[in-house]
Structures are given as C-alpha cells and as structure tokens.
Amino acid sequence: MNALRIHGGRRLTGEWRVHSAKNAVLPIMAASILTGEATRLEGCPELVDVAYMADILRTLGCRIHSGDGALTIDPQGLNRHEMPDALAKKIRSSIFLLGSILARFRKATVTFPGGCEIGLRPIDLHLSGLRQLGVDVREEGGLIRCDGRHMRAGTVHFDYPSVGATENVMMAAVLLKGRTVLSNVAREPEIVDLQNLLNAMGARISGAGTHTVTVEGVERLHGAIYRPIPDRVEAGTLLCAAAITEGSVLVRGACAEHLRSLLFKLAETGVGIRETPAGIRLSGTAVSPFELRTLAYPGFPTDMQAPMTVVALKCHGTSLLNETVFENRFMHVSELCRLGGHIRVENNVALVEGGHPLCGGVVRSTDLRAGAAMMLAGMIAAGETVLQDPAGHIERGYQDLPQKLR
Numbered sequence: 472m473n474a475l476r477i478h479g480g481r482r483l484t485g486e487w488r489v490h491s492a493k494n495a496v497l498p499i500m501a502a503s504i505l506t507g508e509a510t511r512l513e514g515c516p517e518l519v520d521v522a523y524m525a526d527i528l529r530t531l532g533c534r535i536h537s538g539d540g541a542l543t544i545d546p547q548g549l550n551r552h553e554m555p556d557a558l559a560k561k562i563r564s565s566i567f568l569l570g571s572i573l574a575r576f577r578k579a580t581v582t583f584p585g586g587c588e589i590g591l592r593p594i595d596l597h598l599s600g601l602r603q604l605g606v607d608v609r610e611e612g613g614l615i616r617c618d619g620r621h622m623r624a625g626t627v628h629f630d631y632p633s634v635g636a637t638e639n640v641m642m643a644a645v646l647l648k649g650r651t652v653l654s655n656v657a658r659e660p661e662i663v664d665l666q667n668l669l670n671a672m673g674a675r676i677s678g679a680g681t682h683t684v685t686v687e688g689v690e691r692l693h694g695a696i697y698r699p700i701p702d703r704v705e706a707g708t709l710l711c712a713a714a715i716t717e718g719s720v721l722v723r724g725a726c727a728e729h730l731r732s733l734l735f736k737l738a739e740t741g742v743g744i745r746e747t748p749a750g751i752r753l754s755g756t757a758v759s760p761f762e763l764r765t766l767a768y769p770g771f772p773t774d775m776q777a778p779m780t781v782v783a784l785k786c787h788g789t790s791l792l793n794e795t796v797f798e799n800r801f802m803h804v805s806e807l808c809r810l811g812g813h814i815r816v817e818n819n820v821a822l823v824e825g826g827h828p829l830c831g832g833v834v835r836s837t838d839l840r841a842g843a844a845m846m847l848a849g850m851i852a853a854g855e856t857v858l859q860d861p862a863g864h865i866e867r868g869y870q871d872l873p874q875k876l877r
C-alpha cells in the first residue's frame with residue numbers, strides 16, 4: 472500500500488472482528504521452534520511482520536503452511552542457528568529467536584534487529600537476561616554471537632520490565648534443567664499468552680501477569696494447537712475511530728480486561744462504552760479533554776498514544792499526553808499539524824489544543840501506530856487526505872484496515 476485517499480466526515484457504524492494479536496503471535500512463532508513437532512496457530516493475522524517472521528523461520532529450516540486463517544509451523548528440518556541478516560533487519564521481533572535458537576542449539580548468531588523507528592530500542596536487557604543464564608554474548612561487527620554451552624537455570628533480574636526481553640529469556644530458560652526465577656518482568660497480556668502456549672507445549676511456567684515468572688525446566692516440548700489472544704491495539708484503534716466519528720461500533724472478540732486503561736480514558740472523554748460477551752461497543756463522540764501517561768502494562772499502552780492524540784484533537788480543550796516508554800514517539804505530531812492540528816511537544820509531553828477543525832492534506836506515515844493515527848485524522852478532516860505509506864508501516868500491524876473501515 473503506497474498511498475491511501477481518505478474522505479473525512481463519515482460516521483462509523485457496524486461491527487469489527489478483531490484478529491489475534493501481532494505482538495502475541497510473533498513471540499509465539501519464535502517459541503514454535505522449541506520443539507521438533509508442528510504448532511498450529513489459529514486466527515493468525517495476515518500481516519507483513521508475520522510474513523517476515525515466517526520467512527526467517529523458513530530460512531532456518533522450518534516448513535510453514537498458511538490457510539483458513541491458521542499458520543502451521545513445522546520445525547522438524549530446523550538446522551541453522553544463524554539468523555539471516557537482511558530479514559532480521561526488517562523486523563525487531565527477530566530478536567525473540569535468540570532465546571529459542573539458544574535453547575535448541577546452545578549457540579546463536581543474530582544481527583542487530585530492525586523495526587519501527589520509534590526510538591533507540593536497544594537490546595541490552597535481552598542480552599543481560601541471557602548473560603544471567605550463563606550465555607557468553609559477544610558483539611562483533613554488527614553481529615551478536617551467543618555461546619550457550621554453559622547455560623544453566625537460575626535467577627534473572629531485569630532493570631526494566633521489557634516485554635521482548637521477558638519473552639526471550641522465558642524461551643531461553645524453558646528447556647534448562649532446574650528452576651529459573653525471572654524478577655521485575657513485564658506483565659503484558661502477551662507474556663501470559665506466551666506462558667499459556669508454552670505450557671500447552673508441555674512447559675511448566677507460572678507467574679506470567681505478575682512481577683515474577685518461574686520456569687521449571689522440562690526435557691522436551693511437543694507441538695500444540697493454539698489461538699493467540701485478540702489484538703488489543705487493533706481493537707483500541709477501532710474504538711478510537713468510533714469515538715472521533717460519533718460512531719457506534721461493536722468490536723467483536725475484543726477483551727475488555729486487556730484494554731482497561733484505554734477504556735477508562737475513552738470514558739473520560741464522554742463516549743459510551745458497553746462491555747458485552749460478544750465484545751466492546753462504543754457509541755457517541757469524544758468531547759472532554761484528558762491527560763494520560765504511557766506506562767508498562769497495566770498502565771496506558773504506548774501503542775495507543777498516537778491514536779489517542781487524534782482523539783484529543785476532537786475533544787474541546789487541552790489534553791496532555793506524556794510518553795514515558797519510548798523516547799521518540801511523537802513523529803505523528805508534525806504530520807497532524809499539517810492537517811491543522813494544534814499540538815505542541817515539550818520534552819516528552821504533547822499538549823493538544825482540541826476542537827479546531829482539521830483540513831485534508833498530504834501526510835506521511837512514519838511508523839506503524841503513527842500511520843494508524845494519520846488514518847484516523849483523515850477520517851475527521853474536511854475534504855481529502857492523502858496518506859503516504861511507502862514503507863507499508865500500516866500493513867505491518869493491521870490486516871485490511873482500509874477495506875474494513877470502508
């Protein structure tokens with residue numbers, strides 16, 4: 472998708488079925504190589520990042536079939552411990568494979584990962600966690616060489632509850648003899664989902680969703696059939712779209728428990744939210760300004776900060792959005808200002824003066840969630856907005872977004 476033309480001013484009504492979460496599927500794909508048997512993932516989204524991860528797994532020797540919304544990964548032929556350089560640079564989640572390749576081969580070579588340009592995104596916490604398991608990590612000429620011959624179960628503490636580092640070290644520890652205790656871990660629903668998948672494969676892991684995860688090592692894992700959790704960011708983006716268009720939308724399959732902090736903020740703006748067994752219905756329009764601060768889960772998710780900036784533009788008065796997770800996550804702001812948004816950024820706070828009408832124009836998507844935010848902005852701007860997305864950011868995380876919004 473190179474460019475989208477958006478004609479603003481329409482009310483969103485209808486239903487939207489949410490896919491399985493990209494951020495759950497990617498680590499789960501990495502976990503699938505911890506066994507020699509096939510794993511089938513149901514409800515798997517067709518996303519560019521999922522395709523990249525599948526390509527990396529193929530290069531390592533896996534066979535992958537997709538169809539009927541399911542993805543089957545057969546790692547029987549897994550025979551490489553070196554990650555393909557060009558592919559790994561395209562997707563940050565390639566780093567998750569470090570833990571699972573190490574668990575299988577006791578050695579791994581990866582390149583520094585790529586991904587969205589939303590900050591420095593170092594991997595020091597991943598490497599520190601692996602070192603605490605006894606892995607010898609060497610960084611040489613852009614490559615990370617890991618020697619896991621002396622890996623052993625034990626204790627791992629994280630300076631910061633990184634989502635990816637927690638997942639990586641859980642996978643590295645699962646086949647080690649003995650008990651590994653991980654402290655100050657991330658508590659995101661995707662961590663719980665990875666635990667559930669690994670336990671379905673025969674692992675013995677507990678504590679995900681709290682600050683401490685305990686991994687009792689097992690000798691081997693087996694294949695599984697698994698449906699990853701619904702995508703809370705996809706669901707949240709749709710709820711924001713309804714909130715800015717005076718819409719009435721049922722987001723089917725969305726899990727309200729995973730979206731608590733977002734629903735709380737949206738309710739503050741004055742919209743109506745109803746949680747039903749089928750999903751979440753939002754109706755009405757956002758009017759009251761709000762303040763939010765992005766934090767690790769269960770705090771407000773950084774991935775929803777850009778869409779909520781557009782909600783703030785719709786509200787009457789000044790909203791404050793404080794970004795504390797990533798250091799460079801306001802790239803959507805200058806683009807929103809091109810459409811007439813009144814936004815000022817001071818350090819890591821965006822001050823949004825809402826209630827001014829937006830006017831269509833040409834804007835560019837700078838990263839995945841910023842791209843989604845620009846799409847939302849186009850929906851409330853007068854006239855036509857052309858959203859340029861030459862790098863295909865939006866397709867990395869949303870399946871058929873324009874078609875479904877139509």
Ligand code: UD1
Binds near residue numbers: 564
């Ligand atoms: C995951 C999500 C991403 C989300 C983010 C925070 C996936 C595939 N992606 O990314 O959508 O925005 O969680 O909720 O699940 N950090 C370090 N050193 C490290 C690792 C991280 O300093 O080794 C920093 C990062 O730069 C960032 C913060 O920690 O500032 C949070 O990153 P982390 O929780 O690791 O996010 P990801 O797993 O990359």
